[in-house]
Amino acid sequence: MKKNCVRYLILIVMGLIILAPFFYAVIVSFESAEDTLAFPPVFVPGEIYIKSYLEAFRTAPLVIFIINSFVVSLSVTVGQVITCSLAGYAFAFLEFPFKKVLFIIFLSTMMIPAESIIIPNYFTIRSLGWLDSYQGLAVPFMASAFGTFLLRQYFQTLPREIYDAARIDGCGRLRFFLTMVLPLSKPAIATLAVYAFLTTYNQYMWPLLITNTDGMRTVQIGLAMLQWDQGISWNTTMAGIVIVSLPTVILLIAGQKQLVKGLTAGSVKG
C-alpha cells in the first residue's frame, strides 16, 4: 500500500509538471493585461477576465478556421486510413516483386524534411488548380509512411492462419481485407486516425502557403494572427491557444484509450 502511495505521489507530481504549462496558459487567458505582465507572476487572477476570448474571436474568424481545420483533418484522416491500410495490407499479407525495396522506399519518405519539398508541392497544387481549396490542403497528406508502417506492424500480428482459413473459405484478397483485416484492426486504425488528425490539425506552413482567403484558413493561422497581439500582453494569445487546442484536447481525451489499445494490440499476439 505504501508503494502505491509513493507511486501515486510520483504520478501526481509528474502529471502536474506536464499539465502546468497549459494550465498556466488557461489561467493567463483569464487574466487582465496588467496581471499577465506582473512580476511575480499572478497565478490566481483577481477577477475572471473573459475579454481576451472575445478579442481572440474578433481578431480571427476562429469558428470558420476551426470548421476548416476539422474538414481538412477529417479528410486527411479518412484518406490516410484508406491508403495506409491498403498499403499496410499489401506489405503484411501479399507477395509481390520488389516488396522489400518498396517498403524501404515507403519508410524513406518519413525522412524527407517537409520544408524541403514544400515549394515544389506548392507548384503541383497550383497546377492542379487546387490553391485555396480543401483538396489542396488535404490531398498531399493523404498517404503516410508512418501510418503504413503502423498498420503493417499490426496486420502482421493477425494470425496468418486466418488469412489461410479465409482463402479456403472462398474469400478473395480484397474481401479478406474488407471483412477481416479492417474489422480486426480497429484499434490500430483508431490510433492512426487520432494521430493523423492531430498532426494535420497542427499544420502551419502548408495551409499558410496555399490558402488565400479567410474562408479556407485553418486554426493555426488564426494563432499566428493572434500572435501579433502578444506585444504587450499574453492573455489574448493564450485565449487563442486555449480555443484552438480545445478540439484536439477533447479528441485526445476521447481517443487516448483507443490510442494505447491500438498500439498495444499491435504487439500482443491475437
Add this chain to the structure above:
Amino acid sequence: MQKKSLWKRIAGLLLLGVMVMSITGCGDSSNEAGKGKEPTKIVFWYAVGGKVGEATKTLVKEFNDMHPDIKVEAVFQGDYDSAINKLKQSIASKSTPNVMQVYDIGTRFMIDSKAVVPVQKWIDKENFDTSSYEKNILAYYTVDNKLYSMPFNTSTPLLYYNKDMFKAAGLDPDNPPKTFEEVAADAQKLTQRDSSGKVTRPGMAMAIYGWFFEQFLAEQNAQYANNGNGRDAMATAVSFNSPQGEKVLNWWADMVKNGSAVNMGRKTEDTMKAFVSGQTAMTIDSTGVLGDIMDGVNGKFEVGTGFMPHPEGSANGGVIIGGASLWMLSGHSDAEEKASWEFIKFMTAPKQQAFWHIKTGYFPVTTAAYDDDELKKYDAKYPQFKIAIEQLHNTPINRSTQGGLLGVFTQARQEIENAIEHVLAGQASSQDALQKAADTVNDAVARYNSSVEK
C-alpha cells in the same frame, strides 16, 4: 461475380467521397457567380495581425462600402516574412495579388522582382499631389527618383524612459539622455544593485534588433552599404563595418558588461515587458508600440520619450523610417490597376491615416492627418508621441537617413544581430564581429546581384 459487386460498392464509395469533396470545396465559390455589373475585384495581401490587422480590415471594409464599383479582398498572409515568401511563390506561378503590404527592407527585392508597378506611374498619370506626405517617409521609398510604393504603416524607434525612476535616481525626468555617453551614464545611475553588488534592476534594456543598429548608424550619418547606401546604384558591398558601427557596438557592449544594460535577446516584446513591468528604466522601441506601452503601464508610472541617442559629436544624422508600404503588382488589367491605385490613395488619405494612427500608433504618413480632430485628441492624450514627430521632422534627408537598400537585407539584419550577440557575450571584438558579418553579407550581395542580372 461476387467480386464485381464488391468493386461496384467500392467505386460508389469513392465517387461519394469525391462528390462530398467537390461540394465542400466549391462551397465558397458560389458567391462569385453572376456576371454583369460586377465590381472590379482586387486582392490585397496584408501582413499585420492582431490590433493592427483589425484596423486594416476596418479600413478595407470602409473602402468597399464607399466604392461599390471596387471590391477589395483583404487577405492576411502571416507576418512580413511569410507574406514575402508567399509573394515569391505567386510571382513564379503568376498569381500575384493586386496590392500588397511589404516591409521596408523588402524594397530592393520588390524592385528587382520586376513584378511591380511603381506608384509613381499613377502619380504622374493623375498628377497626384504628394506634397502633404511626409518627406522623410517618401524619401525612403523613392528609388531612382521614382516613388515605388506608397508608405502605409510607418514608425521610427524612440527612447522610452520611466520618469519616476529618473526622479528617484536624481535625474531630470524631463531631460532624457541624448547621446550614447549620457545614456550610459544615466543607465549606470538608474541601475539598482543588491548588497552583494548583483544587479537587481538594470537601467537599460535594449533588444538585439538589427533595425536599431541601422538607426544608430543613421544617427551618425553613416551608411549601411556602398553606392550611396545602395540608392545611387545597386549596392555591391555593405559598409556597416565602419568606425561608426563599432562605436555602436562598443557602447552597447560596455553597458551590458557593467550591468547597466541587460541583454534579453532579440525580441522587443521582452524588453517592452520588462519596461512596462518596471524592471528597467529605459528601453528603445518602435513608436508603433507607444499605445501598448501606455496601456500596459496604465498610470503605474509616468512614461517619457526621447530621441534616439547618438554618439557625442556626430552630426547630420537622424532616424530612418521603418514599417511597411503598399505595393502594386504588375500583370493585372488596367481596370484592376486603377482600382488598386484608388485603394492605395484611400488607405493613405488623411482621414484614414488619422484613424490608423489612433488605432495602431503608427505615424500618419501625411501631415494633413494632423488636422484631424480625433488625432489631435489622441496626441493630446499621448504627448509622448510629439517627440516622435519632432524626431522625424528633425531628421535631415540624406543617403544615410533614407535607409539602405539591399536585396539581402533580411539576411544582413540577421548577421548583424548575430554579430551583436557575439560582442555582447564578449566572444568577439566589435571590429571582428562586424567584419565577419560584412564578409558573409557581401557574399550574399554578390550572389543576389548576379541572380538579378540574369
Add this chain to the structure above:
Amino acid sequence: MATINFYQVNKEFGDYTAVAPFELTVKTGEFLVLVGPSGCGKTTILRMLAGLESPTKGQIFLDGDDITELEPKNRDIAMVFQNYALYPHMTVYNNMAYALKLRKFNKKSIADAVNKAAAMLDLQDLLARYPRQLSGGQQQRVALGRAIVRQPKVFLMDEPLSNLDAKLRVQTRTRLIQLHKKLKATIVYVTHDQIEAMTMGTRIVLMKKGVIQQVGEPIELYQKPVNRFVAAFMGTPPMQFLNGEISRKGNNNIFQNENCRLILQGECQFIGRACIGIRPEDLELCSVEQSCSISGVITIIENIGAESIVHFNVGDGQLAMKLTGMGTVLREGEIITVRPINLVHVFDETTGNSVARLCPLCSSPDNH
C-alpha cells in the same frame, strides 16, 4: 467421390527442399494421416493440397482434375487449423456460415447447414458467442464445424488436436473417428503424434525431412517398418535397438555383440553389421540365463499403473521392456535378464533399411 493424386510434387524454399518429389494417391473416403517429426514437410504437403502454397514442380489432381494452380476457394476443400483460425470478430454462427455466405447460399440453407453441423458437434448453445468466449475444446469444435458445414470433397486438418489437453484430445480423437464414419469424407490429417496416426488413420504416410518413408495401414507400419526410422517412430514406448553383427549358422541367424548373442529363426539374406530392434512388448523376463537371453542393468522404471516400462542398459545399448500388471519387484540398479519373443527386426546398420524380421529361438527347456 474424392480421389487425390500427387504427381511428382515437390516444394523448395530457396535452396531448402521442404518436400522432395513424391507421388501419392489418396482414395475416396480415406482417413489419411501425414505423420512425422516437425519439419518433415507434412504441413507443406497439406498446404499445397489446400492451395495455400504452390508446388515448385509437379501436379496435384482432385478427381482427375488438375488443381495445382487453382485458388484455394475453388478446390472444394475445407481446412481445420492447429490454432483453429477462427475469425475473432464473428460469432460462432457466422464463423461457420461465412464460407457459405461467400458462396451465395440462401439464408435458409445456410442456417440448415450450420444447425446440422452444430448439432453434430454439440455447439447449438454456443452459436451466438464469440470465439474469445469459448474454451479451447469448444473453439476446436467450431473449427471442425466450420469445415463440416461446407460439405467439401476433402477435409484437411493441420494438427487440430495439438492445442487440447490430453483428456480432451482422446475424446476428440474418438469424435473425429465417428465423424469420419458418419460423413464418409476424405480426410487428410497432419500430425506429429503417432498415436493419433495409429488410432485414426486408415492409412498413414510417414515422412522424414521431406521424404516419404512409408505409406500403409497403421498395422503395416507397426509390424513391417521399412526402416529403422519408421520402426522407432511408431509405437509407444518406442522400439529399442542394439548394434551388433549378423552371421549365419546353419539355418539360423546369429546376432552377436559383446553383451549378448541371439539365435534368430527365419529368412535373412543379410550378413554383417546390423542393428536389431525389439519392441518393449516383445520382451519378457526370464529367470535364468538362456541361449537367447539378454542381461542388463535397470536404469529407470516407469510405472503407469496397468503396466510398467523397465529401461535397462545392455553394454552401451539400451532396451526397454513392458511389464503388465501393477508394480514389480524389480528395483532400479538391479540386473535384469530378459528374452525376446515374437519379432526381432533386423536393420542394415549403415542404411537403416529393414532387412529381415526374425523370430528368436530359445534353446532352454523352460521355454514355455
Add this chain to the structure above:
Amino acid sequence: MYLIPSLSLFIVFIFYPLLKSIKLSIFNSDLVGRETTFAGFSYYSEMLNSSQFLHSLLVTLLFTFYTVVPGILIALFLACMVNSELKGIAIFRTIFAFPLSIAVAGASMIFMMLFNPSSGVFNYFLQLIHLPAVFWLSDAHWALLSVAIISIWRSVGFNTIVLLSGLQAIPEQIYESARIDGAVSWRQFIDITLPLLSPTLFFVCIVSVINALQTFGEINILTQGGPMEATNVIVYSIYREAFFNTNFGYASAESVVLFLLILICTLFEFCFLEKKVFYR
C-alpha cells in the same frame, strides 16, 4: 494494386519534389526560385567548406541528443509508472499523453511566456530558490536547451503512449518467473523490461531522431536560429536560406544533405541497433 493510392501520392508529393530539390541544388536560381544556370556541385562544396554549415550540423546533432535521450528516458519512466492497474490510472495516462494535443505554435508561445526574462514563471521559480535569473532564449548557452525542453515536453506524450503499449505487451508471467528467480525490481527492469521492450524502444528511437532532426516550429517561433547561431539547426538553416536569403540552390543542397543524414542515421539504427533488439 493496393499500393497504388499511397504510392501515387508519394510520387507526386514527395519523390517528385525531392528530385526537384536535388535538381535545384545543382542549378543557380533567380529571385523567386526558378532555375537559371547550371551550377554543378558548387553549392555542395560551398556548403561543406562553410563553417556555418558545420556549426549547423553540430547544433543539429546536439539538439537531437538533447531531445532524444531525455525524451525517451522520461517517457520510459512515465510509461513504467502508468503501466499498472491502479485506480484512476487512465486519468494519468491521458495526462501524460496530453502534450500531444497542443500544436507546435501553441506550445512554443506558451513556453515563450514561461521563458520570458522579466515576467516569466521559470525565472520566478529560480528567484524563489535564490538562483540568478536565466535568459532562457537569449543566452547562447541556454537557448538550445530551452528549445529542447519544449521539444521534450511535446514528444513525451507520444513516446509515453508508445512505450506504454510496449510495456503492456510484456506477459505478466515473465515478471512472475523473474520474481521467482529472485530478481529485484530494478533487476527485472534491466533484465526483462528493457530487452522485451527493445522493439518498441527501437521504434521510438527512430521516430524521435527523425523528428528531432526535423524540428522547426519551435525554433522559428522562439529563437530564429539565434542567439549566436546557437539554435540554427539544419532545417532552420534551410528555411532561412531558401525563404529569406533567396539562396534556393544552397538550401536545396542542404536539404539533400539533411535527407542523407537522416537516411544514414536511420539505416545505422536499423543495422546496428536492430541486432541488439530482442524480437518475440
